[in-house]
Amino acid sequence: MEGFFLDSRRLLSGSWRAFERDVARLLVQNAFDDVRIVGGSGDRGADVLGVKNGQLWVVQCKFTSDSYPDSHAADEVVEAARFYEADRLAIASSRPFGPALNNAIERWARLGIRIEALPPATLIEMMRRSPEYPRARRNLRDYQDDCVTRLTAALRETGRGQLVLATGLGKTVVMAETTAQLMRDGIIDSGRVLVLADKRELVEQLQREFWSQLPKTIPTHLFVGGEQPTFWDGIVFATVQSVLPRLSALPDFGLVWVDEAHHIGSDSFRRVIAGIGAPMIGGATATPWRGDQFDIDVLLGQPVMKIGIDEGLRRGFLCEADYRLLADNIDWEFVRSRSKHEYSIKELNTRLLIPTRDEEAARQIADVFKREDRRSVIIFCPGVEHARTFAAMLRLYGFRSAHITGDMEPREREKTMAALRKGAINAVTTVDIFNEGVDVPDVDMLAFMRVTHSRRIFVQQLGRGLRLAPNKQKVVVLDFVSDLRRMAEVIDLQKSIAGDIERLDLSEKIVQFSDRGAGAFMLDWLMDQADLFNREGDARLGLPQFNFPVPAPPGGIQ
Template sequence: MTAFLDDRRLLRGPWQAFERDVARLLMHAGFEDVRVVGGSGDKGADVLGVKNGETWVVQCKHTTSAPAPKTAVQEVVDAGTFYKANRMIVATSRAIGGGIEAEVDRLRRIGITVELLDPARLLRLSKEVDEYTGTRRDLRPYQTEAVNRFREGLTDTGKAQAVLATGLGKTVVMAEVVADLYRDQLIPHNRVLVLADKVELVRQLQFGFWQQLPKWIPTHLLSSSETPSFFEGVTFATVQSVIGRLDDLPDFGLVLVDEAHHIGSRTFRSAIDALEPPMVGGVTATPWRGDGFDIDELIGKPLIQLGISDGLQHGFLCEVDYRLLADNIDWKFVQDISAHNYSLNQLNKRLLMPTRDEEAARLIAEAFISEKRRGGIVFSPTVDHAEAFSGVLRGYGLRAEAISSRHEPRERDQLMAMFRRGDIDLLASVDLFNEGVDVPDVDLIAFMRATHSRRIFVQQLGRGLRISDGKDKVIVLDFVTDLRRMAEVVELEKSASGPIERLPLGQNLISFRDASAGSFMLEWLKDQADLMLREGDPQLEIPRFEFPAPTQSGNVQ
């Protein structure tokens, strides 16, 4: 059986793919935690792995002709010191030269052991490791059904769409479909292209596929800074990089689109029209588009549609403790306006619910510390706000950082690695976490920005819905200053099955805790019909609180 790491990769690279293949080799060798950390500021490390409680650090050297330089040995020693590694390895794409061997011998004499992975040993290991990684996920029943329906749609009609809420395994389903089609030799040209709109998402997709693919399917990455040396197997690419290289790309038998609601954009449509794949499919958690384009035209109607309701009811998504915090609400004004049936836009122009950043930071810190949260995300209205607000959070003793498009990709990678390790408590962002970011340990979300888009709201909330070991629930602190979010919360009464509770309002900061907005919000999240309804604004139903009934009453009191 062949393996993803072969002579083509060793001879042709590119060097980034060589690093990733070494990381994938560790995954198939049973390592529990593998990360590619190569880049500026990597302290000499390219790949980190943990196995049996030991940390391994690997320096990868891909050269096209000459042997790797002996400086690689000192680089891995420096990295081993920085990362407190138990094992230090230099992996090379060319035979080991005398300079490296002499340097290894010198260090051995003073008690420092550096191990070598030359091409022959790498190829031998690639044949010996297990066909699948130890982190391969067993399919849940609904995922098995999704895989079967998706595959059938592709082979029968050339189109397939699956709608799966965040946390229900969209990547797992796509990877299993690809593996199945490869096993049965049903992919023309033996090439698959997986498209996304961000480099970070493309990289994460590749890692996600590794967990499910057998080792004999190679993978590649196509971006503005990297071009595959061959295309057999699965290529993960940003749509922008595809548009820029259409004349140089081979034919692909299958094109898959992650976050398929983007497929209606002119860029995605242009790419797919030019590629003319015999099979095209897509997965998404939020099939709505603000421009009204129907993505069913390109990838067919959803063959399976599972929402937050299914995940919550079957324990595949974690519980939500939703807390709506607001202050200075002029309900007398709302009473007057409701009688005239003013629109949400008109209400928003005249009524806001401001919450000062200082007070919000205090409440976030209080919840994070007192309820022993592991990691949190703050959604800010602007990048400037994210940077300023992270500073306010640090004033309350939290390790907080902003992450945005102002950072270079490598800087964002470093921040995400620190966040996943637990070295950062909270990250403040605007839209970077809307799609594709897999951070299952996140158990606190704070909304400091209003969004008028159900798709964005559900995407952002979905960052906290993934389950992980030791995670009891996700706490959502909603500080938005827009009445439309109130409309969303009021609309949840349509699906609330518990007793209706009277919520008195005053002039001070008001917190809707577990017994009120928290439980109602959970029921609203379970209302799949509402979540799939449309992209536009919901119709506000004014609640009856402490004033006479409005002309058109709702049922929340």
């Protein structure tokens, strides 16, 4: 049977990674929540995780082209269930089960462990019975419907389309709906679409988010690293780095999307777009500014719609931001004089950890978390080492905390993210992992332990907490800044200073933070002065002048 995203083409041709993803999409299509693909090195026997009716399912996927699936699949899925603490177990395969695997399943059944069998005939029947669209499909808000209409018209009439929506307003939903509509109307040449991003993690998330909006007749594929599609019909999600060296071998695409379109001015994106030569090209971004001042309108045309944080807040499509600036009483000149390296203040921001300051910040976070009845918090840290140590510090204050950093194994990141969504942990420390392409709508508290004046990064990180979720009225933001006079200092966050972390002993001094009443100011700034989308050509966040209470004197530190 053909005509569905999981059909004989996938079962016969694979690849095994694509088979795993289609099994995951089949779960999405059948009303599973929080479906996650965890297969790979260190997966502990799991390939796909999903939640339905409050139960966690773990699925072991076995793709074979000419043999029975390995009988060890039964042992592997049991091990995975133990590791992930799953309630239900299943094995999905591209070929019928053989006697050895059936015997292994029966052996575990005698021990009281039931393993669901999903051979190809069962998968095809599930596919046939699946609804046309998944239950998770989002109904478009009025502005999203308007965006789809305008994008569709622009792509059909001019071959170009640009959309600017603040984080949390659904730019991926709009891209997916626009694609589905154009494919349904037969407008896309060759029936093939290419979606480009600059990181594998973004590409994988884009594919998953598209699934919720697509009919089951449109297949999807990944083109990343050493993996490329075995057939090209439908939508291909790719990193620009994977596409660039293989331009001459690619089929024709009728539409190319560029996610996080502020990257489109880079040399690699421009070469890929020119090489593909698609008749239609579209892009979407929440932060349409580039440090190199490249005008993305040159490639994508004028935005068909721009909706910023201010309008999202005003219309109730983003949750309220209760933003609090907290100033400490540390005399940084004293700290510099006490530091054996005599770092500059800028260097101290990156390379110096003061344990007593972190302890007080952790206490403040814990107090607000409890007082405001928060569910989960993300803390942005200045570096990997600080993220690790601060996560440990939070555990001393009663948090179920963990760190997520770029140097972690992907499976460990996935496990930690799943635990955050499930509520098994309620605090995560990180550096930049949550800047782009991470959807954590339940997070209702943020804490900044780093100073950032990159306009794009500020909006991206703040946006992690602005998404709406059930029973979420606001996001509380605690911004721990060391000296308000440095709020306007331009700091290049993309460059880290190499070297060891120095821990400075200030144990005889007491660090205190005080809420300087910045909440109302910050909200007014976000709503009025900081209509970021109207400040053309400004790639950095610059705070306006304001009369602010003078920070407390430097306490007992002389």
